[in-house]
Amino acid sequence: MGGDRGPAVVVAGLSKSAAQFPDVDFLLHGNETELRTYLARHADLNGRVRIVHAERVVTMSDKPSQVMRHGEGTSMWSTIDSIKDGHAQAAVSCGNTGALMAVSMIRLRKIKGVNRPAIACLWPSRSPGGFNVMLDVGAGIEAEAEDLLQFATMGASYARNGLALSQPRVGLLNVGTEEHKGRAELKVAHDRIAAAADVGGFDFVGFVEGGDIPSGRVDVIVTDGFTGNIALKTGEGTAKLISDFMREAFNAGLLSKFAALLALNSLKRLQRRIDPRRVNGGVFLGLNGTVVKSHGSADETGVAAAIGLAIKLARSGFVERLAARIASTGQTGQDLGKEGATSTAQGDGKNE
Amino acid sequence: MGGDRGPAVVVAGLSKSAAQFPDVDFLLHGNETELRTYLARHADLNGRVRIVHAERVVTMSDKPSQVMRHGEGTSMWSTIDSIKDGHAQAAVSCGNTGALMAVSMIRLRKIKGVNRPAIACLWPSRSPGGFNVMLDVGAGIEAEAEDLLQFATMGASYARNGLALSQPRVGLLNVGTEEHKGRAELKVAHDRIAAAADVGGFDFVGFVEGGDIPSGRVDVIVTDGFTGNIALKTGEGTAKLISDFMREAFNAGLLSKFAALLALNSLKRLQRRIDPRRVNGGVFLGLNGTVVKSHGSADETGVAAAIGLAIKLARSGFVERLAARIASTGQTGQDLGKEGATSTAQGDGKNE
Numbered sequence: 001m002g003g004d005r006g007p008a009v010v011v012a013g014l015s016k017s018a019a020q021f022p023d024v025d026f027l028l029h030g031n032e033t034e035l036r037t038y039l040a041r042h043a044d045l046n047g048r049v050r051i052v053h054a055e056r057v058v059t060m061s062d063k064p065s066q067v068m069r070h071g072e073g074t075s076m077w078s079t080i081d082s083i084k085d086g087h088a089q090a091a092v093s094c095g096n097t098g099a100l101m102a103v104s105m106i107r108l109r110k111i112k113g114v115n116r117p118a119i120a121c122l123w124p125s126r127s128p129g130g131f132n133v134m135l136d137v138g139a140g141i142e143a144e145a146e147d148l149l150q151f152a153t154m155g156a157s158y159a160r161n162g163l164a165l166s167q168p169r170v171g172l173l174n175v176g177t178e179e180h181k182g183r184a185e186l187k188v189a190h191d192r193i194a195a196a197a198d199v200g201g202f203d204f205v206g207f208v209e210g211g212d213i214p215s216g217r218v219d220v221i222v223t224d225g226f227t228g229n230i231a232l233k234t235g236e237g238t239a240k241l242i243s244d245f246m247r248e249a250f251n252a253g254l255l256s257k258f259a260a261l262l263a264l265n266s267l268k269r270l271q272r273r274i275d276p277r278r279v280n281g282g283v284f285l286g287l288n289g290t291v292v293k294s295h296g297s298a299d300e301t302g303v304a305a306a307i308g309l310a311i312k313l314a315r316s317g318f319v320e321r322l323a324a325r326i327a328s329t330g331q332t333g334q335d336l337g338k339e340g341a342t343s344t345a346q347g348d349g350k351n352e
Numbered sequence: 353m354g355g356d357r358g359p360a361v362v363v364a365g366l367s368k369s370a371a372q373f374p375d376v377d378f379l380l381h382g383n384e385t386e387l388r389t390y391l392a393r394h395a396d397l398n399g400r401v402r403i404v405h406a407e408r409v410v411t412m413s414d415k416p417s418q419v420m421r422h423g424e425g426t427s428m429w430s431t432i433d434s435i436k437d438g439h440a441q442a443a444v445s446c447g448n449t450g451a452l453m454a455v456s457m458i459r460l461r462k463i464k465g466v467n468r469p470a471i472a473c474l475w476p477s478r479s480p481g482g483f484n485v486m487l488d489v490g491a492g493i494e495a496e497a498e499d500l501l502q503f504a505t506m507g508a509s510y511a512r513n514g515l516a517l518s519q520p521r522v523g524l525l526n527v528g529t530e531e532h533k534g535r536a537e538l539k540v541a542h543d544r545i546a547a548a549a550d551v552g553g554f555d556f557v558g559f560v561e562g563g564d565i566p567s568g569r570v571d572v573i574v575t576d577g578f579t580g581n582i583a584l585k586t587g588e589g590t591a592k593l594i595s596d597f598m599r600e601a602f603n604a605g606l607l608s609k610f611a612a613l614l615a616l617n618s619l620k621r622l623q624r625r626i627d628p629r630r631v632n633g634g635v636f637l638g639l640n641g642t643v644v645k646s647h648g649s650a651d652e653t654g655v656a657a658a659i660g661l662a663i664k665l666a667r668s669g670f671v672e673r674l675a676a677r678i679a680s681t682g683q684t685g686q687d688l689g690k691e692g693a694t695s696t697a698q699g700d701g702k703n704e
Contacts, residue, residue, distance in 0.1 A: 063532065124593065138527060141535055175490060175581040180415065183493055183578065210585025214593040226535065227582055229527040230575075233562025234583045238590040241476065241566040242622075249622040256618040259611060266608040270594075270601040 001030040001057040001075040002095025004297045010094060011038040011045075013303025018048055020304070021311055027082050029054050030075040054078040060296065064098035071103055080107045083289040090290035090310035092281075094303065097293055101139050101284065108289040111319070113326045116140055116147045117286035118225070119293065120158050121232055122279040126216035133159050133168075134213060136225035137232045137282060143224035145188035148172065152193045153329045154285040154322060155220035156202035161316040162283070162309070165219055167201065171208030173223035173231070181207065193222070200329045281306035283313065285322065290314050353382040353409040353427040354447025356649045362446060363390040363397075365655025370400055372656070373663055379434050381406050382427040406430040412648065416450035423455055432459045435641040442642040442662035444633075446655065449645055453491050453636065460641040463671070465678045468492055468499045469638035470577070471645065472510050473584055474631040478568035485511050485520075486565060488577035489584045489634060495576035500524065500541035501548055505681045506637040506674060507572035508554035513668040514635070514661070517571055519553065523560030525575035525583070534559065545574070552681045633658035635665065637674065642666050 001007050007030060014026060025048050028035055032053040039045055054075035058067050071077045076095055080103050082088040093100050101117070110117060118136035125132040135155045136143065143151065152170045159168035172190055174182040179190065190207065197204040208218050210231060223231070250260035280302035284291040290313045294306035313319075353359050359382060366378060377400050380387055384405040391397055406427035410419050423429045428447055432455050434440040445452050453469070462469060470488035477484040487507045488495065495503065504522045511520035524542055526534040531542065542559065549556040560570050562583060575583070602612035632654035636643040642665045646658035665671075 061530070126593065126596075141527060173582060175493060175578055178413070210582040210587075211589035211592070213586055214589050223582075226527055227579055230525060230562040230579055230583055231586045234565055234586045235562075235590045237563035237566050238587045239594060240563070241478065242591060242594050244478075246622050249618040252618065259618060266601040266604065266611060270597050 001034075001054075002060070002093060002296070003294070004060070004094075005299065007035060008038050009298070009300055010303055011035070011042060012300035013298070013307060014049065015042045015045055016300055016304035017307040017311070018045055020308060024048075024311055026050070027052050027079075027088050029078040029082070030057070031055075052078055052082065058096050058099045060096050062096055062099055064096070064102035067096070067099035068102040068106055071099065076100060077103055077107070080104050080289070080291065083291070084108055090292065090314035092292045092294055092303075092306050092310050094294040094296055094298055094306075097138060097282070097296075100291065100293055104284055104287050104289070104291050108287045108291070111286055111288055111323045111326055114150060114154075114286035116143060116150070117284060118151050118154060119282040120155055120285050121282050122162075123213055123221075123232075123235065124279060125214045127219055128216070129163050129165065129219075131163060131279060132213065132215075132219055132221060133163065134221040134223070134228055134232065135285065136223065137228040138225050139284070140225040142226060143185075145185045145192055148185070148189035148222055148224070149192045149196055149329070150286070150326065151222045152202065152204075152220070153196065153200045153325055155222055156200055157318070157322045157325050158283060158285060159219050160201070161318045161321060162313060163219070167203055168219040169205050169217070170197070170200075170202045170220045170222060171205045171212060171218035173213075173221050173227060174207040174209065177207045177209060179207070189222075196329050200325065279305070281309040283309065286326075288319065288323075290319055353386075353406075354412070354445060354648070355646070356412070356446075357651065359387060360390050361650070361652055362655055363387070363394060364652035365650070365659060366401065367394045367397055368652055368656035369659040369663070370397055372660060376400075376663055378402070379404050379431075379440050381430040381434070382409070383407075404430055404434065410448050410451045412448050414448055414451055416448070416454035419448070419451040420454040420458055423451070428452060429455055429459070432456050432641070432643065435643070436460055442644065442666035444644045444646055444655075444658050444662050446646040446648055446650055446658075449490060449634070449648075452643065452645055456636055456639050456641070456643050460639045460643070463638055463640055463675045463678055466502060466506075466638035468495060468502070469636060470503050470506060471634040472507055472637050473634050474514075475565055475573075475584075475587065476631060477566045479571055480568075481515050481517065481571075483515060483631060484565065484567075484571055484573060485515070486573040486575070486580055486584065487637065488575065489580040490577050491636070492577040494578060495537075497537045497540035497544055500537070500574055500576070501544045501681070502638070502678065503574045504545045504554065504556070504572070505548065505552045505677055507574060508552055509670070509674045509677050510635060510637060511571050512553070513670045513673060514665060515571070519555055520571040521557050521569070522549070522552075522554045522572045522574060523557045523564060523570035525565075525573055525579060526559040526561065529559045529561060531559070541574075548681050552677065631657070633661040635661065638678075640671065640675075642671055 028049050029052045032051050056074040058074045058076045079091045084107050117139050119139045120135035121137045122131045156168045159165045194204045250256050282293040292306050292310040380401050381404045384403050408426040410426045410428045431443050436459050469491050471491045472487035473489045474483040508520045511517045546556045602608050634645040644658050644662040
């Protein structure tokens with residue numbers, strides 16, 4: 001029921017996904033009467049969607065703390081509960097991010113050993129797969145060294161299962177790549193992540209800068225939720241500015257318009273590579289369940305991308321693999337914390 | 353002597369500036385023998401440049417703290433001292449940013465009332481003038497509420513003198529525009545900046561997000577040096593990624609290349625609007641002297657832009673105006689801090 005464009009777009013996105021994944025069934029949470037109207041337009045969804053009626057809706061302006069206390073009976077709450085109750089294997093929402101995280105936290109609970117969940121996004125990049133992972137982009141607004149270590153582990157796990165990278169390269173976001181730069185907690189996190197790389201199944205490339213986020217030298221960028229959210233929105237805003245300027249440039253006169261026509265294929269090829277709809281879907285990491293947050297302004301292509309991502313992660317058994325990885329690195333982290341020793345533990349041999 | 357491309361490019365940029373500003377003379381700090389070689393190629397600079405010999409050079413990898421203690425005799429130190437001694441009215445350097453800030457701090461000292469200097473950058477935007485100001489982008493790595501208030505005052509002053517905006521619109525960078533969002537110090541800063549807007553001669557638009565940095569709804573974006581630096585480099589990295597992808601798209605096949613030829617004017621028009629060289633120059637704010645940091649990788653066009661910015665600010669009497677503004681808002685800030693009262697003081701009537 002959430003999102004800036006309302007449920008009609010969600011149902012249209014659902015229809016796109018249903019065509020792509022013929023063996024997946026869907027639960028659609030919200031006002032039954034309203035949803036029936038939209039479903040009626042999509043005969044292809046007949047028999048594949050079950051409506052779970054919910055009386056109330058979480059709005060974009062509701063405070064997360066309020067929704068956490070009084071959110072029962074909303075479509076968001078019902079969606080998360082369907083994972084908790086085992087009726088669904090993954091959840092997708094276009095609604096209020098803070099509220100979705102709050103409801104997910106209290107209904108699904110954190111994975112044992114996780115202190116702070118994170119939201120991971122995909123970023124168009126020069127890496128061979130075309131995308132990098134960045135986290136946290138907004139679950140919290142701060143992170144201690146221990147949290148950043150867990151983000152590294154969780155982000156690497158996501159990259160393995162979501163991007164099929166067997167040994168992801170992890171970088172820690174800072175204002176310079178030299179080891180003496182940045183805040184104190186980053187220096188501590190730097191050393192702990194380096195020590196945990198073996199057990200975590202990733203390579204640690206050290207500090208990376210803002211300019212490296214879309215680069216090919218790293219697959220997973222680790223940062224706190226405040227910085228990550230600012231970076232994500234700055235990147236989106238810059239891309240939007242350039243594409244607007246590009247449109248204006250190609251509309252300035254007859255020759256430009258003619259050139260644009262000829263260049264249509266090139267421009268489309270470019271558009272595909274940086275299309276934000278293709279990378280739609282912030283994944284909640286560290287919870288006992290797969291929750292994907294679609295951008296509030298997503299159109300049906302964006303919604304379908306978020307649903308596809310949720311399906312992919314659910315099928316890979318991602319949450320169980322992540323929990324196992326957290327359990328093993330958590331042990332290393334504790335050893336380090338207590339004894340200040342450099343870990344010599346090796347990977348656990350699982351292909352997670 | 354600094355910068356990634358060495359002094360030849362600096363001298364070439366100087367030559368460009370000299371043509372643009374026929375009534376300005378220059379002091380060139382560094383190794384006299386080496387600099388003479390480069391100057392010999394530019395007959396136009398005859399009689400307009402005086403070399404100030406410096407034996408040593410600060411490298412890009414030197415630690416700021418070391419340079420601060422042992423930097424005497426370097427070209428960087430000599431450059432800053434030429435402002436201190438009144439031989440120059442503004443300084444430009446392509447060198448090590450941290451070292452430049454450290455040397456500027458101890459040689460020029462902070463303006464009375466300023467707790468933390470800041471580096472301000474220009475950002476291509478949808479604002480009528482085509483640029484927004486953002487600060488701090490890397491002088492420090494953190495900022496208290498009081499510092500953010502001073503950044504607002506200094507950024508507004510810079511926008512008035514550098515962008516000719518009589519009443520700049522100031523926004524505070526956060527992860528959401530709602531007042532309950534973000535870190536505790538941001539909420540305090542929000543209220544203090546709002547209360548100081550009248551005296552500071554700016555309009556406060558409240559919290560802004562990363563996506564607003566290139567927008568037309570704000571002229572000055574205030575944030576701490578860590579976040580600002582990440583945002584700046586993320587924006588630059590994203591713009592670079594898109595322009596690389598664009599080049600690849602237009603090189604993929606004969607028709608695309610032909611289209612690119614036809615679209616050349618449009619592409620050039622686009623390039624001009626987002627050309628990072630046009631906005632080259634991080635201005636140090638809060639010091640008793642005008643120091644402009646050019647990007648280390650700047651070419652001659654970039655160097656000339658940084659020199660032009662320094663000349664413009666020196667001519668406007670910017671440092672004196674800023675000092676006056678800090679004195680009046682500092683008073684307001686203290687009142688607020690001590691009595692928790694909302695300021696009712698009005699502007700000081702000066703046209704700063």
